[in-house]
Amino acid sequence: MTTTLEHTAHESKSKAGGFLRHLNFFTGVITGVVMAVIFYVIGRVTLDQSGRGFVDQLTTVTGVGWVIGFWLGIGALTGVGKWFIGKDQTHADEMYLAGKDMGKFRYWKYTTDHKVVGVQYVIVTMILLGAGGILAMAIRTELMTPGNHFVNPQIYNAFISVHGMLMIIALIVAVAGPWANFVVPIMVGARDMAFPRLNALSLWTLVAAIPLLLGSLCIGGLSMGWVTQAPISEQAGPGMDLFALAIITFAVSTTVAGVNTICTVLTMRTKGMTLERLPIFVWASMIAAGLGLYAFPFFLVVMSLNLVDRMNGTSFFIAAGGGTGWLQENLFWLMGHPEVYVILLPAVGALFEITTVFSRKPLFSYRTAVGGMAALAGLSVLVWAHHMFTTGWAPTLGGPFMLTTELISIPTGIVFLCILGTLWRGNIWMRLPMYWVFGFVFNFIVGGVTGIYLSDIPVDNQMHGTMFVVAHFHYVFVGSVLFGAIGALAFWFPKMSGRYLDEKLGKISFWLTFIGVQVTFLAMFVSGLRGMPRRYSSYSIIFEHTNFISTVGAYIIMAGMLVLLGAIITSWRSGEASGPNPWHSKTLEWLVPTPVPLENFEVLPVITEDPYTYGEELVNS
Amino acid sequence: MSVATHDEHATEGHHESPEVIDHRQRLGIWLFIAGDVITFSALVFTYLYLKGTNTTGGWRSIVAFNFAGLNRVQANDLINNATPHRVFEAPVATGLNWLIVAVVVVSAALIALGESRIRNGTAKSFIPLGYLAAVVALVAGVFEIVQMRDIPQYFAVQNDSQLFVHTAYGSAMLAFGGALLAHLILLAFLGVGLSVRTSRGAVTAEKWTQVRLVRFFWVWVAISTVVTAIITSAVK
Ligand code: HEM
Ligand SMILES: [Cu+2]
Numbered sequence: 001m002t003t004t005l006e007h008t009a010h011e012s013k014s015k016a017g018g019f020l021r022h023l024n025f026f027t028g029v030i031t032g033v034v035m036a037v038i039f040y041v042i043g044r045v046t047l048d049q050s051g052r053g054f055v056d057q058l059t060t061v062t063g064v065g066w067v068i069g070f071w072l073g074i075g076a077l078t079g080v081g082k083w084f085i086g087k088d089q090t091h092a093d094e095m096y097l098a099g100k101d102m103g104k105f106r107y108w109k110y111t112t113d114h115k116v117v118g119v120q121y122v123i124v125t126m127i128l129l130g131a132g133g134i135l136a137m138a139i140r141t142e143l144m145t146p147g148n149h150f151v152n153p154q155i156y157n158a159f160i161s162v163h164g165m166l167m168i169i170a171l172i173v174a175v176a177g178p179w180a181n182f183v184v185p186i187m188v189g190a191r192d193m194a195f196p197r198l199n200a201l202s203l204w205t206l207v208a209a210i211p212l213l214l215g216s217l218c219i220g221g222l223s224m225g226w227v228t229q230a231p232i233s234e235q236a237g238p239g240m241d242l243f244a245l246a247i248i249t250f251a252v253s254t255t256v257a258g259v260n261t262i263c264t265v266l267t268m269r270t271k272g273m274t275l276e277r278l279p280i281f282v283w284a285s286m287i288a289a290g291l292g293l294y295a296f297p298f299f300l301v302v303m304s305l306n307l308v309d310r311m312n313g314t315s316f317f318i319a320a321g322g323g324t325g326w327l328q329e330n331l332f333w334l335m336g337h338p339e340v341y342v343i344l345l346p347a348v349g350a351l352f353e354i355t356t357v358f359s360r361k362p363l364f365s366y367r368t369a370v371g372g373m374a375a376l377a378g379l380s381v382l383v384w385a386h387h388m389f390t391t392g393w394a395p396t397l398g399g400p401f402m403l404t405t406e407l408i409s410i411p412t413g414i415v416f417l418c419i420l421g422t423l424w425r426g427n428i429w430m431r432l433p434m435y436w437v438f439g440f441v442f443n444f445i446v447g448g449v450t451g452i453y454l455s456d457i458p459v460d461n462q463m464h465g466t467m468f469v470v471a472h473f474h475y476v477f478v479g480s481v482l483f484g485a486i487g488a489l490a491f492w493f494p495k496m497s498g499r500y501l502d503e504k505l506g507k508i509s510f511w512l513t514f515i516g517v518q519v520t521f522l523a524m525f526v527s528g529l530r531g532m533p534r535r536y537s538s539y540s541i542i543f544e545h546t547n548f549i550s551t552v553g554a555y556i557i558m559a560g561m562l563v564l565l566g567a568i569i570t571s572w573r574s575g576e577a578s579g580p581n582p583w584h585s586k587t588l589e590w591l592v593p594t595p596v597p598l599e600n601f602e603v604l605p606v607i608t609e610d611p612y613t614y615g616e617e618l619v620n621s
Numbered sequence: 622m623s624v625a626t627h628d629e630h631a632t633e634g635h636h637e638s639p640e641v642i643d644h645r646q647r648l649g650i651w652l653f654i655a656g657d658v659i660t661f662s663a664l665v666f667t668y669l670y671l672k673g674t675n676t677t678g679g680w681r682s683i684v685a686f687n688f689a690g691l692n693r694v695q696a697n698d699l700i701n702n703a704t705p706h707r708v709f710e711a712p713v714a715t716g717l718n719w720l721i722v723a724v725v726v727v728s729a730a731l732i733a734l735g736e737s738r739i740r741n742g743t744a745k746s747f748i749p750l751g752y753l754a755a756v757v758a759l760v761a762g763v764f765e766i767v768q769m770r771d772i773p774q775y776f777a778v779q780n781d782s783q784l785f786v787h788t789a790y791g792s793a794m795l796a797f798g799g800a801l802l803a804h805l806i807l808l809a810f811l812g813v814g815l816s817v818r819t820s821r822g823a824v825t826a827e828k829w830t831q832v833r834l835v836r837f838f839w840v841w842v843a844i845s846t847v848v849t850a851i852i853t854s855a856v857k
Binding site: 052308 | 641644645648649652653655656657659660663664666667670671674675676677678679680681682683774777784785786787788789790791792793795796799810813814817818820821822823824
């Protein structure tokens, strides 16, 4: 195979793009599989088969082979190789990479245009949510009545763990992936992201991580939930190896993406686009990217240490060897809590944009909103041990961590009030994106307030490890972040596709999802308050009714999601044409034509005003 | 948002000045280094945390058979005839530890020297320096491998299952070593790449900024080895 590829590459040397002309997603998958097999065989031959870590080593080596092969086959390493031999890309090569005149097939390639990457992220997010959603429905179906019916406890736990991680990844990228890529460069008046090739790298590295995560499920999964608590994570089967490798891969992807977003905002702004005039979504994306840059190295380290414990006999998390599970928990939550704000902030930023546009009012106290988000990010690195209140780690620090956790509700409240303040006496235009804003406002109160309950140590001693915690974070993840993500989709869909997202189907989907969330998770709070532990596939008869209700609610959410999927597909194909600026918005992304031309701006704009001058025409006239 | 168009840009075309691009790339590399600093801090945290906790007195000791220096037959004898006992592990040799630091620092200095040569206009004299820096980095890597091999692995019998294990100390040292090794390989790749690029004319006295980016990273790796050596010799 290699020889034919080299041969054709030779022929087309004169054409722009060179070797990359032959590479795409499919060659990536093929090379990935081939390399995985090669690495597997080499591993079988060279590794010590009698060693305790043999299976884990072999699994990891195979997974690494897949990632490297996929990178090679899609062309992620071509630029590196060319750099090494001193043959930089020409302008024509760059234009080829950006997908110039390539048509639809550019979506299957290592394309650097930020708008293509944005669309690819939409698709990848939907795949992740779909896979996680199927697992969620399996879980809820199992929990509909007491006793075991459909899956055995091992498989149930594997479903729980992989569901959790799929959804965490899906939500990390749900807003930042599609929209920090598609709209942020246009919003700041740039022609692309700061590092277009790194942009493609982050997307395709994420894609490479997905088969690892699903593969983990196929080889037995893992039993301790997405938090991979030691020492269970030390004893788990090889599913844990692929799981850890998936996260390491994902950490690389987000780090690259985060650096790119920050550099784009700080160095690519057009004339007059001062930091004070940045649209709020740009601020939110940048703060989240910075926080991710802090958080994800811990994720990489905790998973790597877990892996070498399993493969090479180190004792980081094994008490018998002098290690400790507390180390695992500390490293994990040093990542884990900041990460929830990495997830939340872009969604809030998008909801801010929607709110000002559809209230036809300037954003309420722009500076407070930016400061609130920055304070959230700053404080979020100081609260991690609220996930460890009941573990016995450093009891004397309980008080301080309780304090910081309760303090974080202040900037949270401030950001929330800025949304309410923008709505207040606004001239509200109830189009589809606005529905999701109101849904968020309701759900986030429930999610946030129950968070404050949990930060109270005496309460947490009762609630930790129960379905109450699960209900809390589903109110923030599903009720708030996913609502923000769907709102963002409805809002920017016309820019991406040139068409409206179907309002009628969209509203049906909203009501189903909104009602479904209340039914599912309010009932789940009750299960938790009555003491139902999380991560159990069967339960006592006393939890019967609330679980049944939760399952019914989950099916309602599923119906809502399917309607939304239908709306996306039909609208993308044949929705009502929207024109370039359907919401009469004033930020830059709406002032360029739709579809957005390859380099966004023929002539770079010069900014002379704040982004949110809505309503001032009326006042002035 | 009200906008005006600006003619200057139209005549400029879509090309940005090298200064603008360099500024952007510098910020990029600093951000990557920041991420690397966090990663490194997580390892430092791990080291100090394990030392501080000293679970079951196992920081540098372990209930096991000491296998160090034995062949398979001798090891089998040991397992069959002796009961496991608490083995104490010696810390890694301070001399070797600091030797690695010295070698990495030298390689960073070579790159810095090469950079100043290029900036003074003699690009070609970078070529040997880049190769040399890469080789020196790899030498440091070899020393690091020697150090990692010196960290003993024990054979423990625990709950009827037999395992090879490292002490907490050994584990943390291996983590530092492994991370450094990965960085040194990357540095060697970059050093060789820069030299190749210079000989091909892709790096010149006018286009030298990539060398500076690599130097930033190289110096940071050198600093990290110094920090590692200080911590691991002061706390062990
Ligand atoms: C006012 C703000 C919030 C406070 C005070 C708060 C507090 C807490 C506390 C104390 C816990 C630990 C409960 C336990 O395990 O016993 C917790 C769990 C959790 N929270 Fe929040 N929270 C807040 C907002 C959020 C937000 C905005 C998100 C996500 C966007 C979130 C996601 C989570 C997750 C994922 C967990 C559970 C992790 C697990 O154990 O699997 N929280 N929260
Ligand atoms: Cu938290």
